[in-house]
Amino acid sequence: MKDITQPYDVLVIGGGNAALCSAITAREAGARVLLLEHASKPFRGGNSRHTRNLRCAHDGPTSFLKGAYPKETYLKELLKVTDGQTDEKLARIMIDESVDAPQWMYKRGVRFQHIQGTLGLAHSNPFFLGGGRALVNAFFNTAEALGVDVVYDSEVLEMDIRDGKFHSATVRSRAFTMEVKAKSVIVASGGFQADLAWLKEAWGEAADNFIIRGTPYNKGRLLKDLIEKGAKTIGDPQQCHAVAIDGRSPQFDAGIVTRLDCLSFGIVVNKNAERFYDEGEDFWPKRYAIWGRLVAGQPDQIAYSIIDSKSINLFMPSLFRPVQADSIRDLAQQLRLDPEKLDQTVTNFNQAVQVGTFDKDKLDDCFTTGLTPAKTHWARRIDSPPYYAYPLRPGITFTYLAVKIDEKARVIMQDDKPAENIYATGEVMAGNILGKGYMAGTGMTIGTVFGRIAGQEAAAYVA
Amino acid sequence: MLLNNPSTPNLKIEDCLENESTLVKEARRIMEVCNACRYCGGFCAVFPAMEMRRSFSRGDLEYLANLCHNCTGCFHACQYAPPQEFDINNPKIMAELRAETYQKYAWPAPLAKMYQKNGRAVSYISTFSVMIVLLFALITQGNAALFTAYSGSGSFYQVIPYGVMLGVPIVIAICSIVALLAGVFRFSKGTGWDMRQLAQPQNVLRAVWDVMALRYLGGSGDGCNYEDDTFNHKRRWFHQAIFYGFLLCLVSTSVALVYDHFLHLPAPYSLASIPVITGTLGGLALLIGTSGMLWLKMKRDKRPQAEGLLGMDTAFTGLLFLTSLSGLLLLLLRGTTAMGVLLVIHLGFVSGFFITLPYSKFVHAVYRFAALVRFAEEKRRNPDGDGII
Numbered sequence: 001m002k003d004i005t006q007p008y009d010v011l012v013i014g015g016g017n018a019a020l021c022s023a024i025t026a027r028e029a030g031a032r033v034l035l036l037e038h039a040s041k042p043f044r045g046g047n048s049r050h051t052r053n054l055r056c057a058h059d060g061p062t063s064f065l066k067g068a069y070p071k072e073t074y075l076k077e078l079l080k081v082t083d084g085q086t087d088e089k090l091a092r093i094m095i096d097e098s099v100d101a102p103q104w105m106y107k108r109g110v111r112f113q114h115i116q117g118t119l120g121l122a123h124s125n126p127f128f129l130g131g132g133r134a135l136v137n138a139f140f141n142t143a144e145a146l147g148v149d150v151v152y153d154s155e156v157l158e159m160d161i162r163d164g165k166f167h168s169a170t171v172r173s174r175a176f177t178m179e180v181k182a183k184s185v186i187v188a189s190g191g192f193q194a195d196l197a198w199l200k201e202a203w204g205e206a207a208d209n210f211i212i213r214g215t216p217y218n219k220g221r222l223l224k225d226l227i228e229k230g231a232k233t234i235g236d237p238q239q240c241h242a243v244a245i246d247g248r249s250p251q252f253d254a255g256i257v258t259r260l261d262c263l264s265f266g267i268v269v270n271k272n273a274e275r276f277y278d279e280g281e282d283f284w285p286k287r288y289a290i291w292g293r294l295v296a297g298q299p300d301q302i303a304y305s306i307i308d309s310k311s312i313n314l315f316m317p318s319l320f321r322p323v324q325a326d327s328i329r330d331l332a333q334q335l336r337l338d339p340e341k342l343d344q345t346v347t348n349f350n351q352a353v354q355v356g357t358f359d360k361d362k363l364d365d366c367f368t369t370g371l372t373p374a375k376t377h378w379a380r381r382i383d384s385p386p387y388y389a390y391p392l393r394p395g396i397t398f399t400y401l402a403v404k405i406d407e408k409a410r411v412i413m414q415d416d417k418p419a420e421n422i423y424a425t426g427e428v429m430a431g432n433i434l435g436k437g438y439m440a441g442t443g444m445t446i447g448t449v450f451g452r453i454a455g456q457e458a459a460a461y462v463a
Numbered sequence: 464m465l466l467n468n469p470s471t472p473n474l475k476i477e478d479c480l481e482n483e484s485t486l487v488k489e490a491r492r493i494m495e496v497c498n499a500c501r502y503c504g505g506f507c508a509v510f511p512a513m514e515m516r517r518s519f520s521r522g523d524l525e526y527l528a529n530l531c532h533n534c535t536g537c538f539h540a541c542q543y544a545p546p547q548e549f550d551i552n553n554p555k556i557m558a559e560l561r562a563e564t565y566q567k568y569a570w571p572a573p574l575a576k577m578y579q580k581n582g583r584a585v586s587y588i589s590t591f592s593v594m595i596v597l598l599f600a601l602i603t604q605g606n607a608a609l610f611t612a613y614s615g616s617g618s619f620y621q622v623i624p625y626g627v628m629l630g631v632p633i634v635i636a637i638c639s640i641v642a643l644l645a646g647v648f649r650f651s652k653g654t655g656w657d658m659r660q661l662a663q664p665q666n667v668l669r670a671v672w673d674v675m676a677l678r679y680l681g682g683s684g685d686g687c688n689y690e691d692d693t694f695n696h697k698r699r700w701f702h703q704a705i706f707y708g709f710l711l712c713l714v715s716t717s718v719a720l721v722y723d724h725f726l727h728l729p730a731p732y733s734l735a736s737i738p739v740i741t742g743t744l745g746g747l748a749l750l751i752g753t754s755g756m757l758w759l760k761m762k763r764d765k766r767p768q769a770e771g772l773l774g775m776d777t778a779f780t781g782l783l784f785l786t787s788l789s790g791l792l793l794l795l796l797r798g799t800t801a802m803g804v805l806l807v808i809h810l811g812f813v814s815g816f817f818i819t820l821p822y823s824k825f826v827h828a829v830y831r832f833a834a835l836v837r838f839a840e841e842k843r844r845n846p847d848g849d850g851i852i
Contacts, residue, residue, distance in 0.1 A: 042546055049542045052502055111683045113505030129683050130540030131502030137539060137692040254549075255542050257499035317517055319499045 002149045004173060007181040008034040009462040010455075011169060012148075013156050013222060014188035015039060016046030017132070018426025018447030020139035022186045024108060025455025027146045031462055034182065035143065036154040036171060038189070038217045044152060045136035046190050047214035047398060047427065047443070050255035052132060053125040054448060055441030056098040064102040064112045064126035071095045074124075077439060081289070085435020087234070093407055094433060097449040102126050105448070109138030121285070125441040131256075132444075156222060159185065161229040164419040184421035184458040187411070188451065191399035191427040192220020193240060194252065199396070202237035209301035211245060213395045216252040223403065223428050231419070232404040232412045235431030241438040242292025245395030247302060248320050260390050261315035263291060264378050265360070266307030267349055268392070270298040273332065273341035275349070280367070280377035289438035296394040303392040304335055306346070308384045314360055322388035331387045350381040398443065402431030409454035421461055423454035483521055486560045490524045493553050496543060506536040507679040508838045509557070515845055522654035528560035529650075529827075529834040532679040534687035534698075538767035545766070558769040565826050568653055570645035577822040582774020585819045589782050592818065593811030596623070600807050609803035617729040622803045623810065629724065635817045642821035647829050651837075661840050669842075670835035677703055690762050698759055704752030705783065711745025712787070731797055743794060749787035753780045779824035786812040 012023040015037030023035045037044050056064075057071045074095045078086060102112065111129040121127075128135045144150055154173035159166055166185040171178055192198045194216045199207040227233055249258035264284050267275055268291075277294050281287055295303045312322075325331035332342035349371065356365035358380055366379045403411050403424050410418035426447040433446055494513055497503065504510045509530045516523060535554045543549035562578065569575035577584040600609060600622055608621055620628065651658050673679065677699050680687050686696035719738040722728040732738050757780055760773065789809035796805060819825075 042544070111505075111685065113683065128502075129505045130536060131500070131542065133542045134502075134536075134540035141693055250548065253547065255500075256502070257496055257543075313517060316501070317495070317498045319496060 002034075002151055004034055004036075004149070004151055004154075004171070004180055005178055007183070008032050008149075009183050010034070010458045011036070011180060011182035011185045012188060013169070013185065014046060014190060014426065014428075015044045015136075015140075015150075015152075016048035016188065016190065016426060016447065017051070017135065017139070017444055018048075018451040019046075019186070019188035020048075020136070020143055021448050021451030022188060022423070022425055022455035022458070023148045024139065024143050024146060025452045026186070026459040027143065027148045027455075029456060029459035029463070031459040033143075033148045034180065035148055035150045036156060036169075036173070036180070037150065037152045038155040039152065039215065041152045043215065043217070044140065045133060045215075046218060048132045048136050048447070050132055050214050050253075051128070051135070051444050052256065053121065053127045053441045054098070054101060054444035055121075055125050055439060056101055056445065057095050058099055062102070064106075065123060067123040069124040071099075074098075078433070078442070081437035081439050082433075082435045083437065087432045089407060090405070091433050093453075094446055094449045097452070098445050101445065101448045104452070105135070108142045110135045111138070121440060156180075156189070158225050159222070159229065161226075161419075161422065164230070164413045164415075164417065164422075166419070166422045183462040184423065186409075186423045186425060186451075186454045186458055187222050187226065187403070187428055188424070188426040188447070188454075189222040189428055190215070190218035190220070191240070191430075192223055192401065193218055193396045193399045195219040195221075198224075198237075199399075202401075203296070206296055206301050209393060210242075210296070211247075211249050211254070211258075211393050211395045212252045213243075213245065213249075213255060213258070213397050214253065218398070218427070220399070220428075223401070226403050226411060226422075226424075226428075230414045231422075232414055232416070233401060234404045235400045235402050235435055237399070237401040239400040239431070239434075239436045240292075241289060241397035241400070241434070241443070242296065242394050243288050243397065244291035244295045244303065244305075244392040246318060246320050247391035247393035249393070249395065254319070257319040258395065259288070259316075260305060260318050260392065261288075262307055262311065262390065263288075263305050263392075265311035265314055265380075266305055266382060267346070267375070268303050268305050269337070269342065269345055270303050271300055271337065273337045273345050275345060275373060276303075278373050278376055280375045280379055282363070282377075285440060291392075292394040292396070295392050301394055304337070305390045305392055306331070306342075306382065306387065307389075308382045308387050310380060310384050312388055318390070320390075322390050324386050324388050326385045326387070328382075328387055331389055335389055335391070346382050349375070349379075350383060353379045353381050397438075398427040398430065400431035400434050400436070402429045405429050405432055405450070407453075408457045409450045410457065421458070423458050425450040425454045484563060486556065486563055487521050487524055490528065490556050490560050491519045493551055493556055494519045494524065494527065496549055496551055497537075497553065500543075502542075503537040503540060505683055506540075507532060507534060508673075508835070509553075510537070512838055512841060515841060520655065522656075524560065525564045525650070525654045526656075526834055526837060528557045529564060529830045530838055531557040531561070532677075532687075532831070533558055533768075534680055534682065534689070535764065535767040536682055536688050536694075539688045539692040552767060554767040555769050558772060561827065561830070562769070562772050562775065564650060564830065565646075568646050568650040569822060569826075570642055570649060574642075574822055577819070578775070580774070581823065582778040585775075585778035585782060585815075585823050588819050589785075589812060589815030592815035593808055596811040596814065597807045599623075599627070600803070609807070610800050611803065612798065612800045613802060614798060616731070618797075618802070619730050619806055622806050625729075628810075629720075632814070632817065635814060639817050639820040643826065643829055646821055646826060647833050650830055651833055656837055661836050663840070665843065666836045666839035669839035670832055673835045673839075674706075674832060677706075689759060689764070691764055697755070701752045701755035701759065704748045705756065705780075706752075708745045708748030708750075708752055708787070709783070711741045711748065712790075713745075715739075715742035715745060739794065742790065746787040746791045746794075749783055750791070753784035753787070756780050757784070775824050779819075782812065782816055782819075782823075786816055 009031035010026045010033045012035040027033045057074045112126045113129040157170045160168045168181045246258040329339040332339040352368035352371035368375045409423045411422045543551040566578035680699040685694035715738045793805040
């Protein structure tokens with residue numbers, strides 16, 4: 001067993017992709033590194049366990065990606081989804097450094113695959129072979145082979161920070177509390193979405209109906225600790241990566257399998273059996289990240305995606321089987337919605353549908369007229385039984401409230417000066433770049449790029 | 464809270480309700496979780512085959528189980544593996560379901576009971592085979608025949624008469640091959656596909672190539688997991704040593720049969736002859752492969768393994784080991800007084816191996832090959848891999 005009371009050069013707090021990238025980088029630069037993971041070994045890796053790709057710029061086909069994804073396109077899309085709520089300097093660093101990321105990962109054991117998935121991301125997002133947990137396994141094996149000390153079941157309770165300088169951390173490691181000293185610290189401990197009380201502070205009662213898609217370990221303890229000790233924050237505590245997922249999902253850790261890709265093929269109604277947003281506004285991959293907030297805004301934070309048998313095979317299968325019925329009224333009964341109202345909503349929708357040529361792969365000419373809200377693409381009559389429904393709830397992936405950092409990944413303190421030896425990477429600082437909205441794979445890119453920068457800078461600081 | 468509706472879209476009721484085992488139900492649950500995730504697409508053929516489906520009949524699951532090579536890559540990569548509450552342990556359930564198919568489709572049915580305690584059955588039959596050959600030699604040839612040092616051609620027949628040496632193995636081999644073919648035919652029929660449709664040259668060639676290269680223990684080029692979550696080619700190479708060693712021994716035996724029976728050149732043959740060279744190389748490869756496999760089995764991560772099947776695996780692998788060891792010793796000491804006893808032991812193990820062939824771990828080779836042929840056909844019909852079969 002490792003003696004973690006000996007002083008280290010770099011203490012890395014967290015065990016996800018961002019933490020591992022920084023630990024490996026610092027170790028390769030010659031620093032003595034300790035990585036503390038709150039979770040037990042089977043649950044190591046934070047939210048990275050559930051990820052599957054990262055978003056990378058590249059000018060032409062590479063061994064990991066088809067086509068090209070120019071840096072300008074990347075930035076333009078980022079500015080669009082975040083509504084400009086991004087630190088452009090940091091965003092550019094992320095995009096520049098993303099070019100080399102897959103190769104860097106590959107050299108450290110991560111393997112990629114080409115998926116013909118439903119997201120159409122082959123030109124921008126290399127997928128990890130086996131997904132995020134395989135990546136986490138590879139990185140842990142690499143880190144330990146390099147000589148990083150890794151200890152599981154170890155929660156950092158608080159940090160001793162004075163005048164913008166880190167001195168030591170109080171750690172509860174396998175039930176015993178101790179002091180860990182290090183010359184520098186890299187905080188890679190994630191957002192606060194698993195702290196339901198904190199979510200409630202931000203969202204009010206609505207948070208009771210949120211489902212946390214990832215690890216139950218991200219309680220934001222060190223985010224709070226940093227804020228209390230004078231770190232500057234960026235972002236809104238309400239902002240997060242939130243998608244609409246199957247409402248029957250477990251409260252934590254259900255990951256990818258409860259996502260639903262069927263919303264654009266039917267209608268979505270709330271508990272009053274009323275539609276509330278254009279389901280066909282754009283391709284699902286470009287819209288999936290707004291639906292979490294949309295559902296959160298509905299009464300009781302619940303909604304229902306309703307499709308008919310024409311659409312049942314058009315999307316990726318999901319974990320739970322749909323609710324099924326031969327009539328809309330029967331479907332409403334099963335969903336405990338008002339049968340009369342749902343029937344009326346479907347009838348109104350069907351009457352408003354203009355017959356066009358349905359094509360799920362392009363913005364087709366199937367839309368409604370005279371209906372509010374309109375459905376602008378993929379509108380087909382819901383008239384072929386059996387009918388299917390999936391209940392929807394907001395699924396929180398990670399929160400965006402972040403500690404502010406500079407281009408060296410150093411935490412900025414209240415006096416607008418960077419802390420001397422405190423670095424942050426991953427979801428604890430992702431809000432610098434993601435003020436709102438989301439694009440698939442961005443979280444992993446942020447963690448990788450700023451993890452490497454933090455590792456480099458921390459190692460250089462102690463050298 | 465809403466309950467899950469128990470009817471899967473597109474699944475024909477008759478496919479899923481008739482006499483399903485608990486294992487089939489668990490395999491379906493796992494495949495439905497996996498199909499909603501699809502992170503493991505690049506590991507092997509199971510996941511691409513799974514992605515061609517929206518629902519899983521019993522036959523589909525039995526086919527997928529036999530496609531699985533037990534590389535355990537999906538277990539180590541799985542965000543839902545135990546202790547996570549979804550409790551997804553694909554390799555273990557696939558292995559158990561595979562074993563269930565061996566028993567279910569074995570022919571004739573009464574002999575399928577051998578799969579219930581397979582390690583024991585294979586060991587007993589092998590032991591009895593050695594005893595019977597020994598008793599036969601003693602009773603027919605007498606004591607002296609067993610303990611004499613012979614030299615020159617035909618010396619083996621001093622211990623076991625020529626007619627018996629030729630006749631008995633041929634009868635055993637024919638019975639075993641018929642039983643094996645009957646089993647695989649029942650398997651294909653029972654899992655709902657037509658052999659005639661599948662047995663097209665391009666499918667068979669592709670499957671042969673998959674087997675020759677053992678493609679699906681290669682992972683993405685780094686090999687597979689077995690001992691832990693690191694990747695290496697150990698299991699692949701050991702398995703290849705067994706596979707090619709076995710083929711070399713078959714070549715050796717067949718050439719010897721032709722020499723002896725048709726060219727009238729009786730055994731034993733010189734050290735530079737084809738039967739001896741191929742037999743020696745094959746025997747050595749088998750020794751290395753089987754001991755390597757057994758060594759890996761002791762070191763393997765037990766979580767994704769069906770430990771209850773260890774008996775079946777080790778009995779079969781051990782029998783192969785003893786067969787090649789006794790064969791090599793016979794070659795080494797054939798000019799000494801030990802020849803008679805070694806010949807008896809070797810022939811005993813060989814008989815045991817071939818008697819149990821259709822009721823031992825050996826059948827995995829045939830069922831997996833059939834599954835690979837089917838996968839080749841499905842891939843051909845669905846090159847993009849995301850359509851629905």
